[in-house]
Amino acid sequence: MAERPGPATLASPAPARPAGRPTVAHVITESHPFGGAQRNTLLTLQGLARRGYAVELACGPGGRLIPEAEAAGAVVHVVDALVRAPSPVQDARAFRALYALCLTRRWDVVHTHSTKAGLLGRLAAWCAGVPAIVHTVHGFPFARARGWRTRAWAAAERVVALATDRVVCVGELLRRQAAALGMAPTAKLVTVYSGLDFAACRPRRAPAEVRRALGLEAAWPVVGSVGYLVEAKAQHHLVEATALLRTRYPRIALVLCGEGPLRARLEQRSAELGVRAHVRLLGERDDVPDLLGAFDVYAMASVREGVGRALSEAMLAGLPVVTTDVAGVGELVAHEETGLLVPPRDPAALAAAIARLAEDRALAARLGAAARRRVEALMDAERMVDDLAALYERLLAARPAEDELAVWQALRRIG
Known part of the structure; x- marks a missing residue:
């Protein structure tokens, strides 16, 4: 009560x-x-x-x-x-x-x-x-x-x-x-x-099923991010990185899971850059483990962060991650070992790291496996x-x- x-x-x-x-x-x-x-x-x-x-x-x-x-x-x-x-x-x-x-x-x-x-x-x-x-x-x-x-x-x-x-x-x-x-x-x-509750982080649906439900069957690469839509999370930099990658990857999709005061700005920025069709704003969801399984790359653009709980869940899922090097993030992500680190407020660096993981699937698989081991050992x-x-x-x-x-x-x- x-x-x-x-x-x-x-x-x-x-x-x-x-x-x-x-x-x-x-x-x-x-x-x-x-x-x-x-x-x-x-x-x-x-x-x-x-x-x-x-x-x-x-x-x-x-x-x-x-x-x-x-x-x-x-x-x-x-x-x-x-x-x-x-x-x-x-x-x-x-x-x-x-x-x-x-x-x-x-x-x-x-x-x-x-x-x-x-x-x-x-x-x-x-x-x-x-x-x-x-x-x-x-x-x-x-x-x-x-x-x-x-x-x-x-x-x-x-x-x-x-x-x-x-x-x-x-x-x-x-x-x-x-x-x-x-x-x-x-x-x-x-x-x-x-x-993290490891059992609760297990997906219940197959990635292909989730992609179909989101209308992403033909999308590639699918770049995902989970978090409250606020200035500190800087999701607008992910939108800008998507715009930089659109010509190289015409089927790219950015999936943002979360709600918050930055939503209107994200919608406006996506329209300004001509990538509105490539950006999906899902709102707050209770099926995050399923969504993670549908991503090819997990990206985080925060300018202020603790350790990053959503980042931890993505790493536990075995996803290759690109993240800004802020605060406690380095506790989990060692550059070139458990993920790729980029400077904050740098959409071009985000775009380059995302492209690297999209192109080099062996690197992506190696970083994803190491990321999972790191989170399992600590969290x-x-x-x-x-x-x-x-x-x-x-x-x-x-x-x-x-x-x-x-x-x-x-x-x-x-x-």
Whole structure:
């Protein structure tokens, strides 16, 4: 059942903690779009529930994460004010709601995700005296930008890191970047690779069947990409690369799976470049493993990325990948070994790499097989949940004894 904090008061009765496993609450800004951070959160909730933990979720309204988390057995608290866009009034309301939840639900562990929920959730948990506070870094929203937003974000992260027991990075390269940015003391930074449910990533339909359903029987090469349609993903560069390849490959098709605010721009740019008939915008789909099987090449043009969850799924499918060399992508893609890397904001480089894989099918097969092995070695969801559960247990084992804990929590609330 979904619970809305609404007018929760600090005097609300607190439920008794269940015997046995701790209660773990995950906090994330929005349930929609159902992107990498949301999928990571859901897999963690599902895995913890199977291991006997009491799991709860606090998130913004709408989207797939809420019903799927409930189906996994999580108690869901919808915090209407917990939205992605900065808003002093909404943020104050979200903080109060999260603080009230921390007090009334008596969570043992609060685990936050992404920037806004990470800052508000960790502060609320610290003020309420939650015994263990963990945050996952899925990427750096302002790290490559300049100006006051970057400075404010970096300063806020450093302050809130003082109230955080561990900062989990979804890749080793991200952990090193977080250390270089001074996000948290090095001793608090740990790497836990964002896992994939390998069984759920298996396709259910044959590639030929999927191509027929999409009207792509005669298309070649079929270049695919999956992701939220936003500036950071830069799918317009894929459209521009397609225009550069159209003369060489008159049957080329670019298939973009995902929805978002960039859609209108992608439609306009495709028309301007005369490739509207070559670009398919599928919207958000729940059959991504089937779609991946229908692609000849997977391409990603992001200018900002974490490790890249959709990229990971494509590599697990054995697809040859072309991707921009940003943030944690190099954790998975070694140039000429598990894929091809190109500079960001360079449609010509994207086009050249796509053409190379289209022409050299032996290279494509070799890179695809190596890509699958790389993801299988690093990104098993069961290992991710085991690592997180072990982290929670270590942090809780190190907390003060129960009689000292009550005093410690009271002091934190006062302070």
